[in-house]
């Protein structure tokens with residue numbers, strides 16, 4: 001019995017030692033074979049010095065690795081981007097949309113009738129000459145427009161109709177006419193006319209090479225310079241703009257000046273800028289209800305989202321909330337959508353003398369926190385189409401064309417100047433201009449926003465760091481897992497065995 005007991009004890013210590021030895025051998029096997037060089041170095045070391053040297057190196061380089069990896073990973077979540085430029089051939093390519101307006105917003109003959117009745121009520125009349133206007137008389141012109149608009153009266157009759165301006169229109173050798181243009185009114189230039197805008201329902205956008213032509217639009221205009229209201233424009237001519245077929249032209253800010261007496265040759269190449277969607281940028285193409293109502297005023301055209309317009313509308317909402325009226329120059333965007341109430345209202349225009357709207361607009365547009373708060377529904381555009389333009393001139397009209405222009409001016413519905421019979425030649429020189437718009441190349445510049453760091457890139461960078469400093473790869477992790485598995489398995493078996501023995505002992 002005594003012997004037996006001794007045997008059991010010695011057996012127990014033996015087993016425990018054996019267990020420890022086996023566990024150590026598993027760890028040692030791992031340490032010697034792992035690809036993590038530091039650990040192999042420690043395991044191989046024969047002397048204490050050597051072991052300390054390897055341990056220190058391992059700890060230091062692990063520290064460095066952790067530092068770089070923690071630097072690397074947040075960079076991915078910053079979603080930083082870069083822009084790459086591709087020069088590609090787009091074929092077939094849509095011909096650009098071309099918008100053109102007479103520089104003068106209103107024609108004198110019809111405008112002056114209504115306007116002089118209005119000035120008469122203000123007691124400003126030119127006593128000497130009923131047929132000419134003085135600077136004093138022109139001043140309330142803004143008030144006149146504002147009054148008409150607030151009364152829901154149309155200004156359309158004062159604008160220059162295209163039919164009395166467009167003399168020639170040829171696209172790729174095919175005649176075009178007034179019906180091929182869409183119109184909209186601009187607060188600075190009256191009616192503007194767009195060739196090749198994207199229309200609703202019909203896929204009607206012209207391609208550059210349509211009808212087998214080179215992408216060439218020829219236009220001739222007679223601007224009726226004698227009908228310009230004095231004091232409101234310093235120049236004579238037209239204002240034009242190339243833009244994307246589905247973009248509302250911001251002619252006030254982006255228009256280019258065209259002088260009369262010249263043939264303007266405009267050549268263009270296209271540029272496309274595309275932004276990455278969330279989380280890389282805030283870009284979105286959704287059209288707000290307010291913008292949709294504004295676009296609905298543009299007849300049959302189908303316009304897309306424009307960031308600049310969204311900010312303009314957003315400013316209107318702000319001035320409306322603070323002044324009860326909006327900028328009198330923005331009379332083509334009077335529908336204001338109040339986001340809190342989800343309600344659409346036709347805002348009245350402020351009086352020109354009203355100081356509220358410019359002050360509020362200034363406060364609003366100079367404060368980024370206000371902009372952020374109120375214009376949060378104005379995301380970035382996802383696509384921007386831009387054009388590189390080269391502009392050059394010829395003198396026009398040549399002698400052979402003068403008779404045609406004379407006939408056109410005489411047949412147009414706009415009254416001729418009183419000295420036409422004697423001075424028609426100089427009137428033609430002052431009022432005629434033509435345009436040759438040429439598509440230069442199928443080559444386009446494609447600016448694309450790309451992510452600086454992709455998930456794969458981050459993984460490679462992390463892998464590079466761990467590989468460079470301590471030689472850890474995914475398979476090293478598998479080795480570690482294998483070792484842990486073997487240790488647990490051994491532990492499990494030991495426990496099972498212990499358990500059996502206690503069972504056996506209790507049976508005894």
Ligand SMILES: *[C@@H]1O[C@H](CO)[C@@H](O)[C@H](O)[C@H]1NC(C)=O
Pocket residue numbers: 113114117
């Ligand atoms: C201007 O007033 C006159 C009479 O004072 C009137 O006959 C004419 O119709 C008015 N014109 C317009 C455009 O209202």
Ligand SMILES: *[C@@H]1O[C@H](CO)[C@@H](O)[C@H](O)[C@H]1NC(C)=O
Pocket residue numbers: 121122123
């Ligand atoms: C214009 O003049 C008349 C008489 O001179 C005067 O009765 C009227 O009040 C004046 N109107 C304005 C707007 O000043």
Ligand SMILES: *[C@@H]1O[C@H](CO)[C@@H](O)[C@H](O)[C@H]1NC(C)=O
Pocket residue numbers: 150151152346
């Ligand atoms: C103009 O039209 C709007 C809506 O169509 C209406 O609310 C407003 O009262 C009208 N204004 C005038 C002066 O008729």
Ligand SMILES: *[C@@H]1O[C@H](CO)[C@@H](O)[C@H](O)[C@H]1NC(C)=O
Pocket residue numbers: 170171174175176177179180206
């Ligand atoms: C202009 O419009 C007419 C009628 O829609 C069409 O037949 C003609 O082809 C168009 N012209 C050009 C140059 O597209």
Ligand SMILES: *[C@@H]1O[C@H](CO)[C@@H](O)[C@H](O)[C@H]1NC(C)=O
Pocket residue numbers: 325349350351354
């Ligand atoms: C604009 O001026 C007119 C008188 O000229 C006045 O009756 C009206 O209340 C003013 N409107 C605003 C919004 O100040």
Ligand SMILES: *[C@@H]1O[C@H](CO)[C@@H](O)[C@H](O)[C@H]1NC(C)=O
Pocket residue numbers: 088089090272274444446448
């Ligand atoms: C421009 O680049 C974007 C993104 O790479 C691509 O989707 C688009 O098709 C390109 N456009 C052209 C005309 O190649």
Ligand SMILES: *[C@@H]1O[C@H](CO)[C@@H](O)[C@H](O)[C@H]1NC(C)=O
Pocket residue numbers: 496497500
């Ligand atoms: C434990 O005992 C059971 C029977 O009680 C036996 O089947 C099993 O093999 C034993 N396990 C070990 C590890 O000895």
